[in-house]
Every structure is written in C-alpha cells, then in structure tokens.
Amino acid sequence: MGTAPGLGVVAGSAHPELARAVAAQLGVDPVPTEVERFPDGELHVTVGPVRGADVYVVQPTGPPVNEHLVELLLLLDACRRAGASRVTAVVPYFGYARHDRTSRPGEPLALRVAADALVASGASRLVVVDPHPRSFEAASPVPVEVVSAVGLLVDALGDPGPGRHVVVAPDLGAVRLAEHVAAALGVPAAAVAKRRVSGTLVRAEDLLGDVRGRDAVIVDDMIATGGTLEAAARLVRAHGGRANPVVAATHGLFTGPAAARLGTLAPTRLVVTDTLAPPPYGPPAEVRSVAPLLARAMARLHDASTP
Ligand code: R5P
Secondary structure: OOOOOOEEEEEEEOOHHHHHHHHHHHHOOOOOOEEEOOOOEEEEEEOOOOOOEEEEOOOOOOOOHHHHHHHHHHHHHHHHHHOOEEEEEOOOOOOOOOOOOOOOHHHHHHHHHHHHHHHOOOOEEEEEEOOOOHHHHHHOOOOEEEEEEEEHHHHHHOOOOOOOEEEOOOOOHHHHHHHHHHHHHHOOOOEEEEEOOOOOOOOEEEEOOOOOOOOOEEEEEEEEOHHHHHHHHHHHHHOOOOOOHHHHHHHOOOOOOOOHHHHOOOOOOOOEOOOOOHHHHHHHOOOOOOOHHHHHHHHHHHHOOOO
C-alpha cells in the first residue's frame, strides 16, 4: 500500500501482531510503546514520539475486556498529551458492544459508557469491525468507520462444495448476515429464534426455514462461549439437518466452555478473522486477516485529513 507520511500506528498489548500487520500494510513502523503492570494491578503506558502525527491506536477490547479497555484509554490519553494532531481508536472487536440497550430498569448503557470513555480520553474517531449492534454508530458520540469482514468470510467459505447447503442464522440478530452470505453462496437461508438464559446458556426455541437433509453453514458476528452455536446446531439436527456444520464468524472470542463445545460440535470448518488474538486454549480455526481492510480504512481516513 506504500508509506503514509505523518501517520502513526500505536499497538496496544491486546493484539500487537495485528497492529504490526496493519502498520506493515501502511509502510510505517509501529510507534515504540511500553505497557507495564504494577503489583497493585495498575497499568503504566508510555508512547514514543507522536507530536503532530495522525495517530491510530490499535487495540481490540476482548478478554480480559476491562484490562484492555483501560489500557486503550491510557494509550489514547498518552498520545493526546504527547501532541498527536489527531487520535483515532481502532477497536477491531469492541467489548461491551452487546450491551447496546437496557432491558430492565437499573441497567447501564455499557456500550455508550465505553464509547464515551474513549472519546473523553482523546479519541476523535473510532474504527470498528462488524460491531454487534447495527446501531453502533448511533451509540457513539464521534464518527465511526465501520469495516465489514463479511466479504472475507464469504471468500473463505467460497464454493460450499458438494451437498445441499443452507446458511443458518443462530439467532434473529444474525438474519441479515445469514441472508447476505446465503445470497453470495447461492443457497437458501434459515434462522433460529433463541432465548438467552445466562451468560453461558441459551435456548434455541424455533427454526424458521427448511434445513432437512442439508448441511448447515452457521454464521454469526461472534463466538463467545459457543452456547449460541451449540443450541442452533442441535435444533438444526432436530429438524433433519445434517451433523457437523460449517461455522463462520468475524470475532472468535472462544471464552469459557467454547473450545469444549466446538470439540463436541466438530464443525467441518471453523472460520474466524483475527480481530482478536487467538486465545491460548481456543479451538483450531481457519483465520482470515482483517489487517488489509483496517489498513485501507486508516489510509482513507488519513488521506481525507491531509491537506
Ligand atoms: C449475540 O447476539 C451474538 O450475536 C452472538 O450470537 C453471541 O454473543 C454468541 O455468544 P455465545 O457464543 O456465548 O453464545
């Protein structure tokens, strides 16, 4: 992509490999950055020279979400205080994005709290990849560049191969995604209506569409504990679908029982992107990189701001 003069990439500790890959695409070296943890748990960060630069701090706020979020806040503030001309938070996976509404009195709007905190710490824009709510931009007090990794997933799925396939949305929130992928693959779509019982347990209550005798391609924006997938796959089988689905999602968090659940589910393929660093005990997955997409978005924003 070539060099981008005046552009700085700061890598947080959540996923330095992704930040380095993005910087390489942009033809710049990451700004030297140090993150230390004190014995009491406080973080201390230092960023190298960024005076006058258009700085992009790359930090997905995946698990441990609060640690990575606070580190990102400190990095943004450090860049601002070091004289960056503009600071953008590049948050490929945005923790708390699922808390985009309150469902009962007494709850916070956690997505808004997180976005406000980034802005208060110096971010004048956000770059995110496939954020959970379609309304993400409305919840942000500053402009948001939304990058879609769905094309990457579709390319990875390619020709679904022999057999009769059906793309399945494992909950109603994923219906648009499933319809999009189904249209790209030229196969029908189906959807599961789910109810979340707890952070790790969901119930798949109804299946809309015909899956009989078909191989399911289950698509979602994220896989956290794998409960949504597991419940959807079980319902697909109960409705006559074939075992061992193909699974694709943008964000592979793979927390708690995810690896065990995916082990039992034994998908024929598990495709995710690298918006998050692979967790140490995650399931084996095919990983497609969002680095070129992020680099293109950042180059666009940088060019638009350069006189
Ligand atoms: C929720 O609506 C999301 O799109 C995912 O379906 C969900 O967050 C996945 O979580 P888990 O893997 O823990 O069921």
